[in-house]
Amino acid sequence: MLKAVLPHTSADFARAIIMPNLVPPVVTTGDARAYLERILAALPEGHVFEPLMTLYLTESTDPADVEAGVRDGLIKALKLYPAGATTNSDSGVRSIEAIYPVLETMSEIDVPLCVHGEVTDPAVDIYDREAVFIERVLDPIRQRFPALRIVMEHITTEDGVAYVKGAGDKTGATITTHHLIINRNAYLVGGIKPHYYCLPVAKREKHRLALRAAATSGNPKFFLGTDSAPHPTKAKESACGCAGIYTSINTISCLAQVFEDEGALEHLEAFASLNGPAFYKLPANDEKIRLFKSDKPRDMVQKFAAGEDDVTVFDPGFPLLWHHEPVA
Numbered sequence: 001m002l003k004a005v006l007p008h009t010s011a012d013f014a015r016a017i018i019m020p021n022l023v024p025p026v027v028t029t030g031d032a033r034a035y036l037e038r039i040l041a042a043l044p045e046g047h048v049f050e051p052l053m054t055l056y057l058t059e060s061t062d063p064a065d066v067e068a069g070v071r072d073g074l075i076k077a078l079k080l081y082p083a084g085a086t087t088n089s090d091s092g093v094r095s096i097e098a099i100y101p102v103l104e105t106m107s108e109i110d111v112p113l114c115v116h117g118e119v120t121d122p123a124v125d126i127y128d129r130e131a132v133f134i135e136r137v138l139d140p141i142r143q144r145f146p147a148l149r150i151v152m153e154h155i156t157t158e159d160g161v162a163y164v165k166g167a168g169d170k171t172g173a174t175i176t177t178h179h180l181i182i183n184r185n186a187y188l189v190g191g192i193k194p195h196y197y198c199l200p201v202a203k204r205e206k207h208r209l210a211l212r213a214a215a216t217s218g219n220p221k222f223f224l225g226t227d228s229a230p231h232p233t234k235a236k237e238s239a240c241g242c243a244g245i246y247t248s249i250n251t252i253s254c255l256a257q258v259f260e261d262e263g264a265l266e267h268l269e270a271f272a273s274l275n276g277p278a279f280y281k282l283p284a285n286d287e288k289i290r291l292f293k294s295d296k297p298r299d300m301v302q303k304f305a306a307g308e309d310d311v312t313v314f315d316p317g318f319p320l321l322w323h324h325e326p327v328a
Contacts, residue, residue: 174225
């Protein structure tokens, strides 16, 4: 799967935050170094790509190991998955208080915390999980560790947008390509459509519009996080289908259309290429791509092979009229 999907990312992006929810998860600096080596070994010849490695935060994460990984320049962030919240999150955190020593170290050495912003309390409706997470988990962490940089990953609600806007400059948020395009009707109306099912789930239309407004506003607190998830088609089309949408192959074209529709093409570069690096305190990339619009749509890749399996690609529901090429 890695060899199948990496070329899609490295063709368009010079860097990516690498999520650690593998099986088994990437929980130590040694794990991250081994994963980095596997990624670089799979990189197509001629592609220049920097994997930005993260650790999977657990209740037994060693603060000393975190500090060593950050000091070595390998670890760029840690990811908090509430146990059971998303794909391969069974090893996630059940007691927030148990990770306070790690968060204290992270705050001191200034390494960001990425959060999957949902509670997993079965009494909480799945559409309310993000708002409840903000109240129960995120805000208490922010109040206890005010110097900690936090990225609320793949926000999906107007609640998330409002919270991030009102938080200080230590708090930012990513927004996925697909959450800018689909609402919950996409996977529920006219039959169950598993290839539009992801976690966090897409919400009501008012939430999608809030995300679009935030992404296209130019506000530096919001930036692209594709959360592109390559599940085999057969694992999606099953009685208990996997959560995840694969967008890497067409994200740039989809985003250009979204920003054009919102009359905000001048803010696309900031959202996709500048705001994220600035929050992570990384320099902007020197190389650029040129976008251009054509009357002839790009070929829409529907599936691609991954070993003996195949992966179904996100269909945005509109023709891909925006093309791109490297700037010579």
